[in-house]
Amino acid sequence: MKVLVVAEHDNETLRGGTLSAVTAALQLADAVDMLVVGAGCQAVAEAAAAITGVARVLVADNPAHEHQLAESIAPVIAEVGKDYTHILAAASTTGKNVMPRAAALLDVGQVSDIIAIKSADTFVRPIYAGNAIATVQSEDPIKVVTVRTTAFDEAESGGSASIESIDSVGAQDLAKFVGEELSASERPELTSASIVISGGRGMQNGENFALLEKVADKLGAAIGASRAAVDAGFVPNDMQVGQTGKIVAPELYIAVGISGAIQHLAGMKDSKVIVAINKDEEAPIFQVADYGLVADLFQALPELESKL
Amino acid sequence: MKILVAVKRVVDAYVKVRVKSDHSGVELANAKMAINPFCEIAVEEAIRLKEQGKADEVIAVSIGTKASQEQIRTALALGADRGILVETDEDAQPLGVARILKAIVEKEGIDLVILGKQSIDTDNNQVGQMLGALTGMPQGTFACKAEPGEGSITVTREVDGGEQTVELKLPAIVTTDLRLNEPRYASLPNIMKAKKKTIDTMSPSDLGVSIENRIKTLSVEPPPERSAGIKVESVDELIAKLKTEAKVI
Numbered sequence: 001m002k003v004l005v006v007a008e009h010d011n012e013t014l015r016g017g018t019l020s021a022v023t024a025a026l027q028l029a030d031a032v033d034m035l036v037v038g039a040g041c042q043a044v045a046e047a048a049a050a051i052t053g054v055a056r057v058l059v060a061d062n063p064a065h066e067h068q069l070a071e072s073i074a075p076v077i078a079e080v081g082k083d084y085t086h087i088l089a090a091a092s093t094t095g096k097n098v099m100p101r102a103a104a105l106l107d108v109g110q111v112s113d114i115i116a117i118k119s120a121d122t123f124v125r126p127i128y129a130g131n132a133i134a135t136v137q138s139e140d141p142i143k144v145v146t147v148r149t150t151a152f153d154e155a156e157s158g159g160s161a162s163i164e165s166i167d168s169v170g171a172q173d174l175a176k177f178v179g180e181e182l183s184a185s186e187r188p189e190l191t192s193a194s195i196v197i198s199g200g201r202g203m204q205n206g207e208n209f210a211l212l213e214k215v216a217d218k219l220g221a222a223i224g225a226s227r228a229a230v231d232a233g234f235v236p237n238d239m240q241v242g243q244t245g246k247i248v249a250p251e252l253y254i255a256v257g258i259s260g261a262i263q264h265l266a267g268m269k270d271s272k273v274i275v276a277i278n279k280d281e282e283a284p285i286f287q288v289a290d291y292g293l294v295a296d297l298f299q300a301l302p303e304l305e306s307k308l
Numbered sequence: 309m310k311i312l313v314a315v316k317r318v319v320d321a322y323v324k325v326r327v328k329s330d331h332s333g334v335e336l337a338n339a340k341m342a343i344n345p346f347c348e349i350a351v352e353e354a355i356r357l358k359e360q361g362k363a364d365e366v367i368a369v370s371i372g373t374k375a376s377q378e379q380i381r382t383a384l385a386l387g388a389d390r391g392i393l394v395e396t397d398e399d400a401q402p403l404g405v406a407r408i409l410k411a412i413v414e415k416e417g418i419d420l421v422i423l424g425k426q427s428i429d430t431d432n433n434q435v436g437q438m439l440g441a442l443t444g445m446p447q448g449t450f451a452c453k454a455e456p457g458e459g460s461i462t463v464t465r466e467v468d469g470g471e472q473t474v475e476l477k478l479p480a481i482v483t484t485d486l487r488l489n490e491p492r493y494a495s496l497p498n499i500m501k502a503k504k505k506t507i508d509t510m511s512p513s514d515l516g517v518s519i520e521n522r523i524k525t526l527s528v529e530p531p532p533e534r535s536a537g538i539k540v541e542s543v544d545e546l547i548a549k550l551k552t553e554a555k556v557i
Binding site: 067069070071074092093094096097098099100101102103104105107108109110111112113122125126127128129130131132133134135136137138139140173174175176177178179180181182183191195219227230231236237238243244246251252262263269272273274275281286287288289290291292293294295300303304307308 | 319321324325327334401402403406428429430431432433434435436437438439440441442444445446447448449450452462465466467468469470471472473474475476477485486487522523524525526527528529530531534536537538539540542543544546547549550554556557
């Protein structure tokens with residue numbers, strides 16, 4: 001097995017999801033290579049080289065890759081990846097954007113969002129929003145795989161891989177980066193937080209999310225939302241937990257004013273401990289909650305905040 | 309501008325699916341079927357561009373069994389001009405679907421392809437990106453905003469930390485995320501009118517494409533059940549349980 005992991009980063013730091021992809025990759029081979037494509041991304045290469053199990057870090061450092069647009073980096077992944085049996089990346093919005101493009105350039109399929117590896121060609125992945133779990137076998141010569149990061153622990157540091165620069169195709173005129181608006185937050189990131197507190201339609205409006213924020217501050221938690229709350233315009237979509245949003249699996253998940261639609265459960269049911277606070281005691285969320293509190297959230301949240 | 313939208317026939321989003329007892333798949337025999345919700349958003353976006361005078365024609369394509377005609381009819385009732393059914397009994401996988409779409413894009417001279425970002429059955433999230441690779445077209449995936457300009461389209465994308473905006477040279481591919489628009493309902497007069505619109509039927513081989521599925525499903529299992537826990541009576545009891553029993557705070 002020759003396994004390549006594609007690093008996800010912002011040219012300065014390596015994203016945590018990549019470490020989970022490395023853990024998955026190490027179930028396929030004793031040592032793996034990592035590909036870092038970016039601009040001025042030396043620090044990322046060094047971070048990658050320090051991960052246990054990484055043997056070699058290949059760096060395609062080119063100004064054209066600054067924003068890592070799929071049109072610019074998928075050809076690099078395909079070019080480097082053609083010598084490997086497996087190419088893995090985190091199933092983040094970056095991995096989801098880039099990897100299928102690289103796979104099609106290699107004329108192979110992709111196995112998306114795996115939660116377990118059975119053998120070199122057999123993987124386990126959720127379908128139907130997690131209402132069914134499929135075991136699939138890929139007959140492609142190169143297996144392109146994205147990894148659900150909550151299903152694999154992060155690889156540890158302690159390695160000392162070699163770092164090699166590689167030439168890469170650079171400029172393309174298909175797509176141009178215009179700008180980005182990233183939510184600046186002091187809070188932990190939703191997908192890697194150990195505690196997540198989410199609000200649903202029961203929050204009634206966006207201002208009321210301040211009640212969640214106060215509790216989150218006490219717990220050091222990230223804040224999420226149900227699709228209903230996003231659709232109602234209470235909060236932006238990057239806070240959405242669910243089949244169509246982010247998949248989280250924290251130690252503690254607190255669902256507040258969330259009824260528990262299938263689509264939301266798909267995004268959080270692998271959490272270790274689930275707490276539900278809802279005034280409707282029939283709400284489906286209570287069927288998956290370890291601890292349910294039937295209460296008016298506008299009373300329960302301030303009380304929770306004051307007593308934590 | 310000529311727009312191609314693809315619509316996939318999937319189980320209705322509100323149906324709770326059950327795994328078949330022989331673990332070969334999920335039970336769809338009597339399930340209510342519908343257009344994949346993300347494809348519906350794609351159809352809506354295409355129709356809006358036409359209504360704004362930015363597109364001349366909207367073609368809706370579906371790949372699947374004869375029954376997929378139903379979903380094409382729905383797209384026509386929503387406002388698409390004509391339909392194409394690529395009929396196959398094979399369960400086409402994303403790479404095969406992308407190959408078929410490429411053939412149609414070339415045959416029809418398409419300027420903009422709008423697709424759902426993923427289908428709610430297989431949850432692959434691959435076709436738009438693969439079509440980009442095969443055609444050499446740029447891709448604006450997970451779009452929450454799409455504005456065509458002169459020879460280009462500006463797309464705002466939902467990314468993990470927020471939003472990213474890119475400018476794509478036409479012809480281009482856009483895949484839809486939830487906030488892009490809110491699809492309309494088809495009116496009765498439009499449903500009637502849609503019956504007169506044409507649907508061309510062809511096979512993958514008519515397009516010179518062979519569907520070859522190299523990813524086999526070995527088994528499908530129900531997910532591990534999570535059982536309901538206990539109800540606590542008060543915030544105090546909740547905090548106590550989290551501290552001493554669950555030990556998570």
